[in-house]
Amino acid sequence: MKLYKAYAKVNIFLKITGTRASYHEIISRFMRVDSLYDELSFAPKQKGQEFEIVGEFSCDTKQNSIYKAYIALLEVLDEEAAASLKNLMSRYGVKVIKRIPAFAGLGGGSSDAATFLKMCNEVLHLGLSLNELSAVGIKVGADVPFFIYGYDSANVSGIGEVVEEFKEELLDLEVFTPDVEISTPKVYTLYREQFYNPIDGFEVERLKKTASRDILDQMSADEANDLFKPALQAYKELKNYYRHGHFFSGSGSSFFRVKDV
Ligand SMILES: C[C@@](CO)(OP(=O)(O)O)[C@H](O)COP(=O)(O)OP(=O)(O)OC[C@H]1O[C@@H](n2ccc(N)nc2=O)[C@H](O)[C@@H]1O
Ligand SMILES: Nc1ncnc2c1ncn2[C@@H]1O[C@H](COP(=O)(O)OP(=O)(O)O)[C@@H](O)[C@H]1O
Numbered sequence: 001m002k003l004y005k006a007y008a009k010v011n012i013f014l015k016i017t018g019t020r021a022s023y024h025e026i027i028s029r030f031m032r033v034d035s036l037y038d039e040l041s042f043a044p045k046q047k048g049q050e051f052e053i054v055g056e057f058s059c060d061t062k063q064n065s066i067y068k069a070y071i072a073l074l075e076v077l078d079e080e081a082a083a084s085l086k087n088l089m090s091r092y093g094v095k096v097i098k099r100i101p102a103f104a105g106l107g108g109g110s111s112d113a114a115t116f117l118k119m120c121n122e123v124l125h126l127g128l129s130l131n132e133l134s135a136v137g138i139k140v141g142a143d144v145p146f147f148i149y150g151y152d153s154a155n156v157s158g159i160g161e162v163v164e165e166f167k168e169e170l171l172d173l174e175v176f177t178p179d180v181e182i183s184t185p186k187v188y189t190l191y192r193e194q195f196y197n198p199i200d201g202f203e204v205e206r207l208k209k210t211a212s213r214d215i216l217d218q219m220s221a222d223e224a225n226d227l228f229k230p231a232l233q234a235y236k237e238l239k240n241y242y243r244h245g246h247f248f249s250g251s252g253s254s255f256f257r258v259k260d261v
Contacts, residue, residue, distance in 0.1 A: 001041045001095075006115035008036040008106040009146060010173060010249040010256045012153075012212040013224040015199045016191065023142070023159045024188055027204045029166065029212055030146045031153045033173050033256075038100050038108065040066075040115050042092040042123065051089050055096030065109035065140055066094055066116045072139045073117060077126070084124050103181040105250030107143040114147030134161065143250075155208045168211050172259045178241035180253040182231060187251040190230035197226075216247060216258060227251050 012029035019025065045052050051070060053061050061067050070089065074082050094116060100108030114137055121128050128136075130149055137144030142160030149163045152170040156163050199207075207215070215224060221242070222228045228248040232238050238253060246255040 001043060004040045004115050004119050006038040006040055006100075006108075006111040006147070008033040008100045008108060008111065008175070009143070010106065010175065010247075010254070011225060012247070013207060013215050013219065014227060014250060015203070015207065016196070016226045017157070017198050017204060019192070020159055024192070025159060026157060027199070027207060028156045029153065029207070029215065030143075030151075030156050030163075031171060031173070031212055032151070033106070033175060034170055035173070036100055036106070036175060038112055038115075039097040040112065040119065041095045042088070042119065043095040044091065045093040050086075052093035053096060054093050056098045057096075058102060065113040065144075066096070068140045069113040069116050069137070069144075070120075072136045073120060076132075076136055081124065081126055085120060088120070088124060101177045101254070103183070104177045104254045105182065105248070105252045106175070106177070106254050107147065107250070110137075110141040110143035111147045113137060113140045114144045117144075117148065134163070153212060164208075166208075166212075168213075171212060173256050174259045175249075175254055175256045176241070176246070177254040178238065180235050180238055180241070182235060182252045184251040186234055187227050187231045190234050191227055194233070195226065195230050213258070221247050221255075224248075225250075 009030045012031050014028040017025045053064055100106050117133050134145040134148045137148050138161045145161050145163050146156050151165045153166045153168050154163050155166050225248045231252040246257045
């Protein structure tokens, strides 16, 4: 059975530009991490549940982003396509070799969901465009659209649904994930309550144009990521893992830097 790679991402920078109901509007440079990925495949199953995920997960199937992507996909398909998807998933489970740590700011759950949507689109010849798959993906998680498009590097805005390719070299990144389970909503909520300071349009345009390597040369970890300070405040133990010259990905807990050559 064909293996599909679901890559991790880091946020080279992540700045808040405003709010949208309980969400935050952002401008962020997402970069794919070439050396870190889960592997997904369809695996024939014996019998049993309607939907089966085989892999090491800390959550129930119904909470899994892959299952949520399945439900979101069923909602947009016509009757015939929905029947063929249900038929596929009655015969095959989704096997996942999980390597991307969870609660880590690396988008593992979102990447799995995006990869599953693309697998279904391919195997069932659903003919959905990347824009259509992205619109399904955003219902599952804010990071999913980036993984649908599959760019090495992109400027991501809105709450995550606007993905614009940024052409640059893929950096060779070293990622370190402390053993701290971070809740994304908790960090965003603390940001809004105590650190809210959205950047203006000029700064947005400057950041969008700046190469990732230059961002990392010019900015400190807390300048590059508006969620770093609230994460440090909510999870005090995080500071024990921080090393000068490292950057913070998303809502954490992972740190990264460009590998020495
Ligand atoms: C912070 C980022 C940066 O890439 O990712 P992670 O560090 O979690 O990987 C994203 O903005 C997170 O993406 P993701 O983790 O997919 O978020 P979701 O599941 O959609 O949302 C979880 C919760 O985070 C908050 N949230 C999420 C995205 C956003 N733009 N503003 C928000 O305020 C909301 O409280 C939401 O209920
Ligand atoms: N396919 C999945 N892979 C990892 N975690 C998942 C998945 N589906 C749901 N989850 C749940 O999502 C949360 C962590 O999401 P994840 O995407 O791994 O982290 P982050 O948002 O920090 O990048 C946990 O509550 C985990 O149980």
